[in-house]
Amino acid sequence: MSTPSRWPLPPESIRFVLPRRMVTQLASHPLSEQLYPLGIGYYQLARGHEMRRERHDDFLLIYCLEGSGRVTFGESQKRRVIKAGDLLVLPRGTPHHYWTEQKDPWSIYWIHFDGSLSQAFVDQLNMDPQLPLLHLGIHSRLVADFEALLDTRQARHHLESYLHSANQLRQLLSHIALLRPLARLQQDEAMDLEKVHSLMQARLHEQLDVETLANAVSLSKFHFIKKYKALTGTTPINHFIQLKIERACHLLDVTNKGIKEIAWAVGYEDAYYFSRIFRKVMGISPSEYRAIRLGQSSYTS
Known part of the structure; x- marks a missing residue:
């Protein structure tokens, strides 16, 4: 020492x-x-x-x-x-x-x-x-x-x-x-991250483009993406998708809604596209995720 x-x-x-x-x-x-x-x-x-x-x-x-x-x-x-x-x-x-x-x-x-x-x-x-x-x-x-x-x-x-x-x-x-x-x-007071994330949370049931998020904090699209990535290490859309999938996981855990209903609840009209996004983020499909909750599958296989 x-x-x-x-x-x-x-x-x-x-x-x-x-x-x-x-x-x-x-x-x-x-x-x-x-x-x-x-x-x-x-x-x-x-x-x-x-x-x-x-x-x-x-x-x-x-x-x-x-x-x-x-x-x-x-x-x-x-x-x-x-x-x-x-x-x-x-x-x-x-x-x-x-x-x-x-x-x-x-x-x-x-x-x-x-x-x-x-x-x-x-x-x-x-x-x-x-x-x-x-x-x-x-x-x-x-x-x-x-x-x-x-x-x-x-x-x-x-x-x-x-x-x-x-x-x-x-x-x-x-x-x-x-x-x-x-x-x-x-x-960096020019970037109200809490305001951006609150807007994302409020719009989980629909689609949300970068332009809308940038306008919420009075930045151009280019500067918004640059500042957001500097603050969080990811892009605003990737974070929004992550929030959607987290919400989907919650619905899979606490409800018996079908995959199509859950897809709709997090802003995806196409259940197959939702399943592809879910698998990309979680590494497993929505039905496989639910099987874990029901004790029909393990965390690692």
């Missing part, structure tokens, strides 16, 4: 470095070797907190809850401001210097972590390598994820507890990846 901060810890803050013996076991255990925490902490109104590392041999994540700070990173020593709701991710090998403002001290959660898939989990966050800072906003569920990791310190000698914490770290990083499109949305 990179050298921990020597900042004097006040009673309301927490710094927990995993025992080296446990780190060694996590690094070789098949359930944790891909990703595991090295140190976890919460610093409350951390006036005077500062850290400089020329050598950084693990991964570091900082989530700012209040206050502000500064960071310089990389060989070129780029500088950025860190504010409440910001997430800073410093990959292995990134020299850095961060500190909080005396007049506006930050409160932060932090995690040092490692593992063979650490870089892959960071890559999943889809951050600009030139700007390892993401404005997520304050999310209570994300705070709960950090608190769950901090509970690890209550069981210093039980491997099972640390294996659990390794999987909680997976959950936390994948949760951040899930919040990433929302962060992009906050940075």
